[in-house]
Amino acid sequence: MDAPDAVFFPDRRAPASHLLLEQLPSYQSLLYRRKSSSSGSARRQGSGRGRQPSINSGKWAEQKPVHGGEELKPVRELPKSMQEKRWEKQQRLQQGGTLTGWGLWRLNVHRSLKRLKEDGMDALSSLQLWRAEIHLIEGMFGTGILSYFSFLRFLVLLNFIMFLLMFVFVMLPVIITSHSEHNVTYSSSNVSVCSEYLGSSRQGLVMFHEHITDLLSGTGFLEHTYLFYGYYKLEFIHSHFTYNLPLAYLLATVSYLLLSLVWIVKRSAAGFKRKLIQDEDRFQSFCNKVFAGWDFCITNENAARLKRSSLLYELKMDLEEERIKHKMANRTRSERCRIYALRAALNLFVMAVLVACFYCIYVATVFSQRKQAEDQKSNFLLELVVEYLPSIVITLANFITPLIFNLIIAFEDYSPAFEIRFTLMRCVFMRLASIGVMLFSLWDQITSCGSSGCPCGYNHELYPCWETHVGQEMYKLVIFDFLIIAAVTIFVEFPRKIIVNNCDCGLAKWWGQQEFAIPQNVLEIVYGQTICWIGTFYCPLLPAINTVKYVLVFYLKKVSLVTNCRPSTRPFRASSSNFFFLVVLLIGLALASVPVIVSIAEIRSSRACGPFVSYSTSWKVVPRVISQLPIGLNSFLLALASEAFAVSFFVITCLGMFYVIALAGAHKRVIEQLRDQLVMEGRDKRFLIQKLCQAQQAVNAHSPERRPPRGFRGNRYDAGLYLVEPSVELETQA
Amino acid sequence: MGGTSSKLPKDLLSEYQELTFLTKQEILMAHKIFSELQDRENGLYSSRVSMEKILTLPELKSNPFRKRICHVFSTSDMKDGSLSFEDFLDLLSAFSDSATLEIKSHYAFRIFDFDDDGTLDARDLEKLVNSLTGETDDTRLTGEEMRQLISNILEESDIDKDGTVNLSEFQHVISRSPDFVSSFKIVL
Numbered sequence: 014m015d016a017p018d019a020v021f022f023p024d025r026r027a028p029a030s031h032l033l034l035e036q037l038p039s040y041q042s043l044l045y046r047r048k049s050s051s052s053g054s055a056r057r058q059g060s061g062r063g064r065q066p067s068i069n070s071g072k073w074a075e076q077k078p079v080h081g082g083e084e085l086k087p088v089r090e091l092p093k094s095m096q097e098k099r100w101e102k103q104q105r106l107q108q109g110g111t112l113t114g115w116g117l118w119r120l121n122v123h124r125s126l127k128r129l130k131e132d133g134m135d136a137l138s139s140l141q142l143w144r145a146e147i148h149l150i151e152g153m154f155g156t157g158i159l160s161y162f163s164f165l166r167f168l169v170l171l172n173f174i175m176f177l178l179m180f181v182f183v184m185l186p187v188i189i190t191s192h193s194e195h196n197v198t199y200s201s202s203n204v205s206v207c208s209e210y211l212g213s214s215r216q217g218l219v220m221f222h223e224h225i226t227d228l229l230s231g232t233g234f235l236e237h238t239y240l241f242y243g244y245y246k247l248e249f250i251h252s253h254f255t256y257n258l259p260l261a262y263l264l265a266t267v268s269y270l271l272l273s274l275v276w277i278v279k280r281s282a283a284g285f286k287r288k289l290i291q292d293e294d295r296f297q298s299f300c301n302k303v304f305a306g307w308d309f310c311i312t313n314e315n316a317a318r319l320k321r322s323s324l325l326y327e328l329k330m331d332l333e334e335e336r337i338k339h340k341m342a343n344r345t346r347s348e349r350c351r352i353y354a355l356r357a358a359l360n361l362f363v364m365a366v367l368v369a370c371f372y373c374i375y376v377a378t379v380f381s382q383r384k385q386a387e388d389q390k391s392n393f394l395l396e397l398v399v400e401y402l403p404s405i406v407i408t409l410a411n412f413i414t415p416l417i418f419n420l421i422i423a424f425e426d427y428s429p430a431f432e433i434r435f436t437l438m439r440c441v442f443m444r445l446a447s448i449g450v451m452l453f454s455l456w457d458q459i460t461s462c463g464s465s466g467c468p469c470g471y472n473h474e475l476y477p478c479w480e481t482h483v484g485q486e487m488y489k490l491v492i493f494d495f496l497i498i499a500a501v502t503i504f505v506e507f508p509r510k511i512i513v514n515n516c517d518c519g520l521a522k523w524w525g526q527q528e529f530a531i532p533q534n535v536l537e538i539v540y541g542q543t544i545c546w547i548g549t550f551y552c553p554l555l556p557a558i559n560t561v562k563y564v565l566v567f568y569l570k571k572v573s574l575v576t577n578c579r580p581s582t583r584p585f586r587a588s589s590s591n592f593f594f595l596v597v598l599l600i601g602l603a604l605a606s607v608p609v610i611v612s613i614a615e616i617r618s619s620r621a622c623g624p625f626v627s628y629s630t631s632w633k634v635v636p637r638v639i640s641q642l643p644i645g646l647n648s649f650l651l652a653l654a655s656e657a658f659a660v661s662f663f664v665i666t667c668l669g670m671f672y673v674i675a676l677a678g679a680h681k682r683v684i685e686q687l688r689d690q691l692v693m694e695g696r697d698k699r700f701l702i703q704k705l706c707q708a709q710q711a712v713n714a715h716s717p718e719r720r721p722p723r724g725f726r727g728n729r730y731d732a733g734l735y736l737v738e739p740s741v742e743l744e745t746q747a
Numbered sequence: 748m749g750g751t752s753s754k755l756p757k758d759l760l761s762e763y764q765e766l767t768f769l770t771k772q773e774i775l776m777a778h779k780i781f782s783e784l785q786d787r788e789n790g791l792y793s794s795r796v797s798m799e800k801i802l803t804l805p806e807l808k809s810n811p812f813r814k815r816i817c818h819v820f821s822t823s824d825m826k827d828g829s830l831s832f833e834d835f836l837d838l839l840s841a842f843s844d845s846a847t848l849e850i851k852s853h854y855a856f857r858i859f860d861f862d863d864d865g866t867l868d869a870r871d872l873e874k875l876v877n878s879l880t881g882e883t884d885d886t887r888l889t890g891e892e893m894r895q896l897i898s899n900i901l902e903e904s905d906i907d908k909d910g911t912v913n914l915s916e917f918q919h920v921i922s923r924s925p926d927f928v929s930s931f932k933i934v935l
Contacts, residue, residue, distance in 0.1 A: 089766050089840070092853040094822045095833035098766045128764070135770045148934065156929050299899045300920045303872070304855065305927035306879055309810060309842060310934065317809035318881075325880040325888070332892050335899070688906060695907035 037698075142166055146571060152312040154529070155320055158574070161531050162567065164594045168542055169563045171276060175269045175549065176556035182265045183553055184239055186250055186258060196251040207469035210243070210477040210621035222393040229492060230400045231485040231552075240488070242551045243481035243622035259624040259634045263613065266550045270606050273546065277602065281595035302327060319579070334428050341428070356425050366417055367443060370410040371450045377406040378454040386475050403486070404493035407447045411540075414443050415533070437532050441597050444540050445604045448490075448547065452608050455486060456616070470617030478622035480551045483612075487548025487555065494541050495562045502573045510577040529578040534570070535594050538563065539601045546605035550612070767840035768850075776935050777839055780804070781832050796835075798828035806933050811878040815858045842933035851931045852921040856914050866911035872897050 088102045138144075143166055151159040190197050219233075227233030237244055250256040306324050311317050344352075381402040398405070418436045427435065459479045462472045476482050506527050513526050545559040614632045618625035625631045639650050652658060755778050763774050784796045784804075798817045807813040817828035820838045830838070840846060841854045860867055861874045873893060880886050888896065904912050904920040912920075921927050 089768055090847050090850060092841075092850050094820075095766060095837055096822065099762075102766065124765075128761075131764075131770065135772065139772075156926075298903055298924075299896060300903045301924040301926055303876060303879065303896075303900060304859070304917070304921060305924045305930050307811065308930045310806075310930070310932050311809060312805045314809045317811075321811075321879065321881045321886065325886055328876070328880065328888065328896060329892065332888075332895050335895070691907050695909055699909075 142169070143567065150571065150574065151308075151310050153316050154574070155308045155311055155316060157531065158529055160591050160594070161529075161534060162571070164535065164591070165538060165563060165567050165570075167280065168538060169560055169567070171273060172542075172545065172556045172560040172563065174272065175545075176554075176560060178269050178272070179265055179549065179553045179556065182261045183245065183258070186256055186261070187239070187245060187247060190247065190250055197247050198249040198251070199246055207473045207477075207620035208626070209473075226393065226396060226400070229397065229489070231488040236481060236485070240552060240554045241481040241484045242553070243478040245553075245624050246622060246626070248624060248627065257634075257638065259628065259631075260638055262624050263631055263634055266609065266613070269549065269556075270546065270602070270609065273602055274599075277595055277598055281592060281599070299328075299331065302331065330429055334430060337428055352426055359421050359425055363418065363421060363439065366414065367446070370414060370443070370447065373410065374403060374406050374447055374450045375454040378403045378451050379458060382455070382458045401489060401493055403451050404490050407451065407490075408493070408497055410447060411440075411444055415440050437593075440532070440536060441539075441600060444536050445543055445601055448540070448543060449604060449608070451486075452483075452547070455483060459483075460616075469620060471619065473619075473621070476619075478619050480619055480623055484548060484551030484555075487544055488552055488558075490544050491541065491548070491555065491558060491562065494537075494544070495565070498537060498566055499569060502569050506573050506577045527573075527578045529574055532593075535597065538566065539594075539597050542598065543601035543605045546602060547608050550609050763836055767836050768843045768845045769836065769840050773839065773843065773935065774836065777836060778832070780935060781835050795823060795829040795831050798830075801828075801830055801835075806935065812858050815861065819854060819857045839933065839935065842931065844932060844934070848922060848928060849918065851928065852918045853914070855921070855927075855931060856917045866913045867917065868911040869897050869901075872900060872912075 088098050088105070091098060091101060093101070143162075147159060147162050147166070150162055189195070223233065227235055231240065235241075245258065245262065247258045250258065302324070308320060311320055381399055384399045415436070418439050422432045422436050425432075459471050459476050459482070460467060467473075471479050509527055512520075541559065541562065545555050548555045612631070614630060617629060618631050620626055625634065628634055628637070639647055642650070755775065760771065760774060763769070764771060767774075769777070781796065784800050798814070798821075801817055802808060802813050807816065810816070814828065816838065817830060818826070820834045820841075821828050821830055822834055823829045823831075841850055856867070859871060859875050861871050867875075876893065876896060877887055880888065887893075901910065901912070904916050906916050906919070
């Protein structure tokens with residue numbers, strides 16, 4: 014082929030250089046063309062890696078495999094055909110035939126262990142939840158939407174593990190004691206007025222619709238059950254050892270937060286490393302889009318067509334964005350000032366919108382709490398609406414604000430990729446902050462006691478057991494979230510499909526078929542997970558409810574996807590989307606841990622219910638337990654918590670971080686130098702070959718009776734005069 | 748006649764397990780599917796299945812690189828893209844979940860090298876992009892866009908600046924590509 018030629022001699026003057034190039038060791042090691050089978054697989058070991066092999070392996074290729082720097086790779090990792098791999102394996106066995114009985118036995122054991130492990134992994138992976146469904150979705154829609162469903166599966170598992178944690182350490186002891194004859198100590202406190210707790214269990218004849226209200230809002234018959242914090246009134250369980258329930262409760266809470274953190278970080282570590290490697294200014298490189306652009310797992314013709322058009326769209330967008338970037342770099346100063354001023358004004362507007370929404374949520378929560386406290390028996394539906402008012406307002410706000418953000422971002426004149434990311438970030442912030450605002454307004458209500466101040470630290474008349482009340486609010490949020498997802502899917506998406514498919518009016522054409530918008534769906538489930546993280550402390554069964562909810566959401570979304578949706582024209586790349594999901598989830602976790610930590614450490618736990626009655630705050634369990642430990646352990650733990658340790662730990666961590674950053678910088682510089690060196694070497698090579706060819710032509714011109722070098726292998730000796738010997742020998746092996 | 752339900756002998760099965768990245772289940776499934784393809788061959792039991800038959804598989808039918816895949820994995824002397832069972836296993840092994848990045852990138856390079864010369868030059872890249880976006884005129888990039896795209900790709904991946912992407916440059920750029928492993932996958 015002319016490819017190497019064309020670079021150096023565009024008019025193809027000297028075919029001799031082509032022959033020279035083909036004999037270069039580096040070119041030989043890159044060649045993979047299969048010659049006739051008689052040559053065997055001896056020529057190349059390890060494609061493209063070692064430069065030495067052509068010298069080492071050339072001479073001894075028939076006798077031994079690679080020596081020296083390269084280790085033996087497992088046979089299956091060689092990129093050769095089955096026949097060649099078999100030959101290679103036999104070669105190695107002959108080599109290994111010199112092993113003694115001990116070595117052979119060890120090899121066999123190693124091999125059978127490996128096979129056992131692989132069979133085990135195979136069996137385990139077939140147990141994976143929803144494997145068949147996800148495979149089907151992958152074939153129909155590609156890896157972008159697949160990432161959403163595998164994210165959902167991950168959350169189901171996480172919630173289930175959280176539920177197991179709470180169940181084993183908190184619920185199981187209580188269940189056991191209620192059914193057996195263990196000695197228990199109930200938690201009690203001294204102050205009498207704060208410890209009155211009647212609860213809102215209904216007396217007398219209960220109407221059916223009141224049961225529904227109770228079920229949907231966690232009051233009534235649900236209030237004094239395992240569902241809520243208030244039921245766990247035990248303090249110590251005495252059997253062979255003393256089980257400290259408050260400590261277990263607290264540690265279970267801390268550990269589920271830590272477990273979530275570790276698991277999410279572990280999952281995102283791979284994506285994070287890749288993001289760090291992609292340090293060049295492009296968010297998604299062109300090479301990634303072109304070389305890894307096609308999903309080889311697509312089996313559906315329709316999906317393939319859509320994938321093609323989305324790839325085309327994506328490439329066009331990226332090229333467009335590059336042109337825009339060039340244009341932006343050439344902006345004049347006045348234009349830049351104008352744009353910055355416009356952006357500042359629009360950001361202020363966005364903040365005003367956010368503040369307005371937060372204020373609405375605050376007012377709605379306060380109104381709802383007041384109305385519940387008044388406890389008027391009014392219309393059943395009105396009662397439900399009042400109970401769910403904060404959830405309704407939050408959902409409405411989260412529906413309207415993305416539309417506003419989409420509208421505004423068009424005026425801010427960012428590049429298209431940045432627009433998408435920025436809008437998404439704003440939506441994420443809005444969603445997660447609205448929960449925080451609601452909690453804040455709840456806390457405000459709970460700690461506002463009127464003019465006389467709060468003798469118990471909280472409003473004990475309205476909220477004798479405020480943790481249960483917060484748990485009820487979280488429970489309501491979860492239920493309402495699920496109802497909204499189900500309602501939107503059933504009452505909006507299915508009719509939309511029917512209308513668009515059957516009706517030919519302008520409305521149908523404008524509305525179009527449903528697209529599966531991944532970011533919005535992900536935000537929905539992250540929102541639900543954040544509520545679960547906050548609410549599990551107050552409502553220990555919430556992870557179980559969340560698991561069931563996500564399982565139902567999976568099936569709902571899958572059915573809706575398959576029947577109603579077409580793939581989005583704006584593609585969402587799988588890799589960045591995994592990273593994006595986990596980053597948003599981490600933000601949700603961070604936001605969720607703030608209320609939990611504040612309420613554990615700062616807020617006075619209620620005196621009337623729950624395991625922390627005799628402690629001023631929930632955290633005080635830990636110091637009390639530590640003070641009862643033996644002296645050595647006690648002082649060790651106190652030393653760990655002291656300022657001296659914390660400061661020195663912080664300083665050492667900073668030093669470690671600076672060292673690693675400096676190391677990374679040094680590596681980067683070395684990479685740059687090596688890259689420049691490679692370019693230089695390439696140029697040197699071309700220059701030398703040019704000179705060689707010129708010299709050869711001069712020689713040929715002087716002695717025309719010599720045979721001109723042609724494409725025959727045997728005649729390489731002429732051209733080979735100037736080359737290093739081993740590569741000539743390599744050719745004779747062929 | 749053709750072996751309609753010929754079972755795979757156990758030692759051959761374990762050999763395949765050792766030489767490929769496929770699990771026992773996957774090899775048996777591949778054998779079943781391959782036997783079905785063979786049966787449709789008119790007449791004799793031939794150990795090779797022609798490219799047309801292979802391309803009727805659902806996993807390959809909608810793939811723009813299907814013909815290149817068959818050519819790359821085929822060990823037939825006639826260069827007609829026909830696959831024997833072992834070629835088929837090699838194909839599935841390279842595309843399986845547990846295949847190493849090096850194997851996948853090696854075969855990806857060969858698939859994308861439309862003219863089989865050992866490097867990806869501008870013409871290969873142009874054919875590659877056209878396969879990705881579609882074959883008709885209105886689904887292609889314009890000439891100007893194509894030039895811009897190819898120059899961007901070469902700028903990112905061509906380290907020694909010779910105007911082509913060779914195997915090690917390709918493997919280097921693939922190792923930094925986060926999507927490759929998840930998209931270069933075929934599961935039966």
